[in-house]
Amino acid sequence: MLPFDNQTMTAILYTYRRCPYAMRARMALHYAGVKVEHREIELRNKPQSMLRLSPKGTVPVLSVDGLVLDQSLEIMQWALKTSDPDGWNMLDENIATSWIEKNDELFKILLDQYKYPNRYPQLKQEVVLAQAIELMLKPMEAALASSQYLLGEKMTWVDVALFPFIRQFSMVDQQKFDALPFPNIQRWLNQHIESKLFISVMEKHPTWRD
Numbered sequence: 001m002l003p004f005d006n007q008t009m010t011a012i013l014y015t016y017r018r019c020p021y022a023m024r025a026r027m028a029l030h031y032a033g034v035k036v037e038h039r040e041i042e043l044r045n046k047p048q049s050m051l052r053l054s055p056k057g058t059v060p061v062l063s064v065d066g067l068v069l070d071q072s073l074e075i076m077q078w079a080l081k082t083s084d085p086d087g088w089n090m091l092d093e094n095i096a097t098s099w100i101e102k103n104d105e106l107f108k109i110l111l112d113q114y115k116y117p118n119r120y121p122q123l124k125q126e127v128v129l130a131q132a133i134e135l136m137l138k139p140m141e142a143a144l145a146s147s148q149y150l151l152g153e154k155m156t157w158v159d160v161a162l163f164p165f166i167r168q169f170s171m172v173d174q175q176k177f178d179a180l181p182f183p184n185i186q187r188w189l190n191q192h193i194e195s196k197l198f199i200s201v202m203e204k205h206p207t208w209r210d
């Protein structure tokens with residue numbers, strides 16, 4: 001357990017509302033009860049104070065008590081070490097890693113290709129969709145058909161880490177996504193979208209200026 005104390009320590013989070021990496025970090029921090037100073041950024045005009053902490057210039061970035069975490073999964077893990085009231089961390093590490101690798105290394109590429117077809121004129125959107133279905137959506141549907149969450153009957157941080165990416169994918173063409181034969185993914189997605197946790201981390205904040 002890290003000695004984070006909401007009363008005496010300030011955690012600063014640089015974030016961007018619509019970024020799926022930032023969403024997973026915000027959800028874990030909120031779940032863990034870590035109060036953060038929320039600094040909403042513009043990706044095209046990043047604050048110098050953030051770049052001084054993390055020159056690579058991606059969100060989320062968490063700064064707390066001299067520690068800088070600039071990977072969303074690190075922030076999630078840090079939050080859960082601080083507090084994990086419902087046992088999001090009680091899971092099989094190998095299965096967790098395989099879902100995360102599939103999402104962060106492969107599915108994210110397909111998501112970008114599917115979302116921004118103008119940037120990939122050589123790719124057919126139907127082919128990208130078919131690849132995403134084979135890689136991610138079919139295995140997810142199978143997992144969610146046999147249990148309520150990806151790793152079993154209890155929600156884990158893996159559900160939270162993947163959900164913002166699947167949400168973004170579904171929103172590219174909502175009608176088309178809704179027509180796919182994946183009722184269990186839709187159930188799981190809607191449950192997260194409608195959750196108090198997600199709604200609270202999607203509140204709008206004014207842009208932070210240094």
Ligand SMILES: N[C@@H](CCC(=O)N[C@@H](CS)C(=O)NCC(=O)O)C(=O)O
Nearest residue numbers: 019020021043058059060070071072
């Ligand atoms: N591996 C990083 C990826 C974070 C990332 O790529 N965030 C995007 C926004 S969704 C970003 O900040 N991109 C920088 C930019 O667009 O300038 C993490 O897990 O935190």
